[in-house]
Amino acid sequence: MTKGTPANISQLVKDANNKSSWKIRLAALNELKQYDCQQSRDVITRLALHDKVYKVKEEAFRAAQAMGITYRGNPIRLGRKDIGFKTKDFTKVFLRIKREKSMEELDLQLFKEAFKTIAAEMYDVMEFEKGQKFDDWITNTYKCLPKK
Template structure:
């Protein structure tokens, strides 16, 4: 793969998009665009995302670009570790209970819940949307239905 050996004109905009924790799609687009260039600024962003992004498809894309650029960490080639979304089940329970409590939801309404969930914790919503894919709605229902009942 041939890289352009310069800094993109819109580098600040791309770096900002790459740091948008609320949209995996925007980060993926930014990584793909940054991956066309070989300069220190793009290398730093690609490396950070390849090592730390919670959305696996974004992380894998950055990792592949990093390999092509020969990016290293502490003098060693970086590697793609095991998948880690960065959340525990207790994190979901806390957020779901808060959404349920604040929306005063007696009966489950998927669209209302998703709207409040996205507003309350956009990063978690984004990560789980990518992680669960087509099973996202069912996952929300299952977590909601397994929440501890109020006494």
């Protein structure tokens, strides 16, 4: 770990705030945890406390532990996994996309593009959570939408 601020700190902070890609956030975090400066400590603390992708949250937690970062005088706790979305949140977004795109039958590519545009953070979290089964999850959730 190096004392001091990296030259590209503003870009790293911007990448760590990128809600549409957990991979970019994780890469920024891995770079930031090599520097011990106030800005990197702030970003690591925020990711450890609030990131919805558990892998990013866990990495930030480990970095915070290694750096001895506390929050309001207490050590940061990892807590249990919580993606921050409920079933009704998905239903609401899926119905909105179905309505706006006038979809009778599911067009997966069109749906994914609209999903990424309308709810980028939700898309990112679920893409990480579901992994290879992401398309199946979209298809099944779409099939189970309430009928009028």
